[in-house]
Amino acid sequence: MSQLIDNPVGAQVLEADGIRIGFGERQVLNDIYLRVQTGQLVGLLGRNGSGKSVLLQTIFGARAVADASVRVNGRRVVPAFRHPGLLNYLPQEPLLPPSLSLVQAADMLGVDLVKATAGFPELRPQLGRRLGELSGGSGRLVQALLLLHQPTAFSLFDEPFSGVMPVHVEALAEEMQHVKHRKGLLITDHRYAEVLPICDVVYLLHQGRLLRLDGDVREQLRDYGYLAT
Numbered sequence: 001m002s003q004l005i006d007n008p009v010g011a012q013v014l015e016a017d018g019i020r021i022g023f024g025e026r027q028v029l030n031d032i033y034l035r036v037q038t039g040q041l042v043g044l045l046g047r048n049g050s051g052k053s054v055l056l057q058t059i060f061g062a063r064a065v066a067d068a069s070v071r072v073n074g075r076r077v078v079p080a081f082r083h084p085g086l087l088n089y090l091p092q093e094p095l096l097p098p099s100l101s102l103v104q105a106a107d108m109l110g111v112d113l114v115k116a117t118a119g120f121p122e123l124r125p126q127l128g129r130r131l132g133e134l135s136g137g138s139g140r141l142v143q144a145l146l147l148l149h150q151p152t153a154f155s156l157f158d159e160p161f162s163g164v165m166p167v168h169v170e171a172l173a174e175e176m177q178h179v180k181h182r183k184g185l186l187i188t189d190h191r192y193a194e195v196l197p198i199c200d201v202v203y204l205l206h207q208g209r210l211l212r213l214d215g216d217v218r219e220q221l222r223d224y225g226y227l228a229t
């Protein structure tokens with residue numbers, strides 16, 4: 001596996017296949033197929049409760065699902081988080097403990113803190129702090145930047161822009177576009193206006209099915225009731 005992950009020339013392809021998840025009577029995910037390739041930024045949209053977080057948790061391996069197939073270059077990687085250097089995941093809730101200093105967090109993840117935050121001068125005076133001492137939006141931004149810059153082949157982000165102020169949302173989106181040249185990114189966020197322009201591929205989770213949108217994406221998002229008509 002590490003040979004595949006370390007291969008700098010060939011693209012790596014992460015596939016989730018045959019994902020089916022139900023809670024009680026309700027089938028949330030119904031035979032989902034999703035593909036992310038290194039060098040791509042893939043957007044995952046869907047209405048509240050459509051199953052985006054459940055899908056990311058399943059791909060990462062945090063949610064055990066019988067028969068779920070997650071593959072990298074055709075090789076099964078379940079649970080994916082056990083494969084060193086393969087992928088990281090920013091959940092909707094804070095990932096890192098508030099008592100951790102930014103320096104400790106960066107060290108733990110193998111990230112150069114100064115480099116990862118270089119595009120955000122407002123963060124510079126805060127780099128000596130603990131995560132819990134940052135504002136909610138700054139904390140979210142720092143965690144997203146750390147995972148973005150961690151040397152993994154793929155990153156999964158569940159609402160990375162949540163609580164982040166507009167000027168930093170734009171800068172973070174730009175940073176993602178740079179970083180995607182060395183990894184594959186899968187992002188779900190309701191800030192669709194910022195997400196759509198940076199995506200190479202857009203998926204919509206709709207009534208348990210994952211639809212890959214081509215052509216006029218906004219029109220389709222309106223047709224499926226994700227955007228107002």
Ligand SMILES: Nc1ncnc2c1ncn2[C@@H]1O[C@H](COP(=O)(O)OP(=O)(O)OP(=O)(O)O)[C@@H](O)[C@H]1O
Nearest residue numbers: 023024028046047048049050051052053054055092
């Ligand atoms: N452990 C659980 N038990 C029962 N139902 C669950 C459980 N976890 C998730 N669900 C349900 O699965 C559905 C999908 O939840 P999920 O959090 O993935 O939605 P989402 O698309 O990420 O929504 P949002 O945009 O609001 O974040 C929801 O209806 C939720 O209530």
